[in-house]
Amino acid sequence: MKNISALYILLFVSFFGFSQDYQFKTIVDLDATDVISQGSTGTCWSFSASSFLESEIIRLTGKQIDLSEMYSVRQTYSDKAWNYVMRQGKAQFSQGGLAHDVINSISKNGIVPNNVFSGLKKNEEKHNHSKLADSIKTILTTYLKDEKKYDGNWKTDVENTLDYYLGDKVISFNYEGVKYTPQSFLEMTKINPKDYVTITSFTHQPYYTNFILNIPDNFSNGSFYNVPLNDLMSTVDYALKNGFTIELDCDVSEKTFSSKHGIAVVPDDKDNINALVNIMPEKKITPEYRQQEFENFNTTDDHLMHIVGLLKDQNGNTFYKVKNSWVNKNVGNEGFINMSEAYMKHKAISIMVHKDAIPEAIKAKINLTLN
Template identity: 40%
Template sequence: MKKILTTVLTLCVAFTAAAQTPEQPAEEKKTEGYVFTDVKVLPTTPVKNQHRSGTCWCYSTLTFLEGEILRAGGKEMHLSEMFIVRHSFMDKAVKYVRLHGELNFAEGGAAHDVTEGIKAHGIVPYEVYPGFNYGTDKPDFHELSAVLKGYLDAVIAAGDKTGLPLSTAWQRGFNAILDEYFGELPETFTYEGKEYTPESFAASLPIRMDDYVDISSFTHHPFYTQFIMEVPDNWMWGTVYNVPLEDMMAIVDNALENGYPLAWGTDVSEKGFSRTKAIGIVPEADLDGMNGTESARWGKLTEAEKEAALYKFDKPGKEKQITQQMRQEAFDNYLTTDDHGMVIVGTAVDQAGNKYFKVQNSWDALPPYDGYWYFSRPFVEFKTISLMVNKNAIPKDIRKKLGL
């Protein structure tokens, strides 16, 4: 009897399990997520870590230039971010005081701050000037920024209040603060057995700063002209070449196809930007692909529920078709802001065949892709503020229209 009962129970359990399998609740099934396959990835230097500093503009642009050095046949090297940042603070301070504080004095900047900084001051390797003279081995500006701005505001306030000329000491005083936080700047140094100045080292590199231009795409200025990009971090009032959206993307495609990386200024405040998934997308409900029941169910969802469904990042889905007007309206209404700088180093596809750009970030070599991110083509079309690229990577017909 015991043997019979055991057999019956075994059959019941097996039958029950088999009967339940097709009816497994959806939430118990594992989702596939995003699976990326790299199509083309350009040589680049290791992922860096900007840590607690708003210096992505410098980290990304120097990584971009390091990639350009590799492309030009040079050796792999790590250029000093803090050498540029420290000079940038000084140059920005002079302008801030001249404008009575009516300038954005902060940690942020733009790609041209780096190329113009190298033109004006040269550059040095990281090992010559790490720039951490305040007790850490990574950037940490929580105190530094407050101290620098406080000093400058005091100088401006004293001049405005008294009406007397500014002292001849304020710039020396500011430079002394920079020395204490970053370390004194090297006038000469030895690198791989040769002696250099920052200027001569810059001249020894197989790239030239005059070859790099900024590209953007907005309609509030004429196409194929230059304009000053109206974002707070553009303290230098640097200009960009303005082209239609399709030309901007043609420049990106042509650059990558021919082995040129791009420094990318973009907006990472979007809901489609996931720090944990390391992806950026611009999702849209696929109403055309829904059957009648699904469409009816979608229509009954609240806006919050629709948004939650769109930004689950559980699998590839339909994305918006980006237009020039969408770009402009988002920029005009502060929906596209100048938040972050990275480097576009390659292309990829997901398991559904959708196209992405592989992007190198400066937030350390973190999972899931060791410091690299994947941004969909619509995201780059929609949220690009500006791109820095070697002018020789621009298609000839576009270059001609720009007068390059």
């Protein structure tokens, strides 16, 4: 009888021990601007990177500035069009991109506040780039089909299309009573594009080297520093604990990534959606498993977001507070995702951070010598 009672107690504890509702304690919560929607666009890369830079401006100057996501998008569409034509159509042309595309854009073209360049036409309230992207692609494919018969100049036609859908290029503007150019405004924010680096962790390239990661949206051939998975996670934790937010490129295709519930986890049973509301044991993520999932395309670079905080659940498990750019009635947690450490290890393609957000030992190993 005693053995039967002990068995019941064990089953009770086991069941309810794994059926706890999530309760989070904030460990780090860094300054960030409000969650806004990317609308019907594939430009999460600009929304997340702009949010990241907004937090950097707060850190560097104390100023809270709503940056224009679409200013960088407009410049990047031009770069994508050039790349597509010069590769004779043997490249991807889409709305997608990566965080370093924003860094490349501000380095060349500066930066502006959102009230100077919203990217919205008169009376528009939401971004929608389906017609824009299709119109540019039509220009490029028509030109490449027979450039000698193309009527006009493809570059001019692309720029005119961008003017029509997003707005004319910005030459100068006034902000808080001061006249700026996009470049002088960038200088005022104290953002130095050279200070930002992208870090990843994959086994198909040597650790502590940098390489061009072959993912579809890396049209600009951005370079990534490759470190062991533990070093990647150490950098994330070190950055947050030392006041730096983080740009994140990751896969959000799993059933257990839910904007509705504001949770992203990797339960042992990966299809167990009960893990969205109850704490479940999570899968142990190894570098080998992470690599396998990347090579079989279960992990793809389909969304970029902004890490702004560190949390613990009631069992002491680490979670990251991730700012999203999806805002609608089906989004819970006020547009933020509480992402488990296991999910980060499994699904993070890369992170972008300020060079000072990297632990010195890791910085030395990757021979980071940025000025």
